[in-house]
Amino acid sequence: MFSNLRGSSNLAFAASRRTVEALADRLRERSERANVPEEFFPHHGSLSKELREMLETRLKAGDQPTTAVATTTLELGIDLGSVQSVAQVGAPRSLSGLKQRLGRSGRRGSPAVLRIYVREDHLDPDSDPLDKLCEKYVHPPYSTDFAIMYLPTEGLFAEVIRRPGLASEIQTKHRIMIQGPTTLAALLSSLQMGFRTLAIEKRSSEVWQVLGAAKAEFLKYGQVWEKLGKQLDTARKTVDEAGKRTRAVNRKLRDVETLEGPETPALIELVLGEEDDQELSPI
Structure with missing residues (x-):
């Protein structure tokens, strides 16, 4: 209880004034042993009005960690600002009272937190x-x-x-x-099967993760093939367009007279020779 409530503002409810005083005193002693500032204070009807109001003002200010250990005096009706959690020591007297105490926390957008503490006897040589x-x-x-x-x-x-x-x-x-x-062998066998089932379930989740990653990569692989198909389709269209232009040129040159015989190579060499001379001539 000390480790859960220390360092924040809380309300701790107990069933009687005697329990409130004893609990606040023990928490105060724990603070002294831990060398931390005093944060735990009692609040009940037998205390003076000045002490109660001083504790209420400190809780409402919220500038320093404060835990009030109270009876029903802080259950409702007093504005205490926002507290981080509500602690119930032992069983509450009624469910409606517990709801009212829980309503003390969870304000200003923070969740309502309820901690219930039950006294448990320590083990000693006479314990079971x-x-x-x-x-x-x-x-x-x-x-x-x-x-x-x-x-x-x-x-x-x-x-x-x-x-x-x-x-x-x-x-x-x-x-x-x-x-x-x-019966021990049968029990151990059933436990072994149970642990194996848990291990298989764990491995199954890992397999599903691997399959999910493989599916994502396969989708990317399909996109690459789709992109390659578009590029090949563009190249095919380019080749088809070149073929159409070649056939069109052939139709245009169909009526041009074709030179046959030994004059043709000589004419080509003559044309190439003239082009070379033009490239080598000074400007």
Whole structure:
């Protein structure tokens, strides 16, 4: 609770003045041990009006982190500005009251945040051994969210299963599954199949990503072929146009007299020789 509320403005509601004072005092001690400014203050009807108004003014100003630990005194009716979250310690007295407390946060475009804290007894030497096992071995996400208790003999396993509701209660309350020599192999096989299924689903998503990338590249490849087809079509049209012009020139030259015999090469050489002399003559 200290780490979640420190450094911001919040409202924490408790059921009684005694709980408010104890909680505010513990949070204040945590602040002193952490060498951080005091941010947690009590608010209830037994406090003086000056102390309550000073805390209300500080919350409304919003220029420094402040968490008010209150009873129903801050549930409604007092303008406190905008608070980041609302914390409920223990069960609320009514659902309508919880809604009113939640309405204290989430103003000025920010989301409404509600944190509910429930007191839990610390484990000690007299605690349930199953609680100790759960605390020792079940640590998601570093482990699975359940543990397996293996009973090595069929007689011991049968004695536990024989008691009505014991195995199901242990599994539900402590997340520990009790297994014997005849059931452990089947359980491990089912877990293995489950983990394989999860791995296949994960790989399937990767395959779909690869196929999606290949589809995008194939679309680009099709665009390249389409562009190449247009260029080839343009070249074909150019060749066809050149053929049409060649045939037109041939028709125009059809009536021109053609020189035959040995005079033709000599005439061509004569024309080429004259062109070369013109290129070499000084200007």
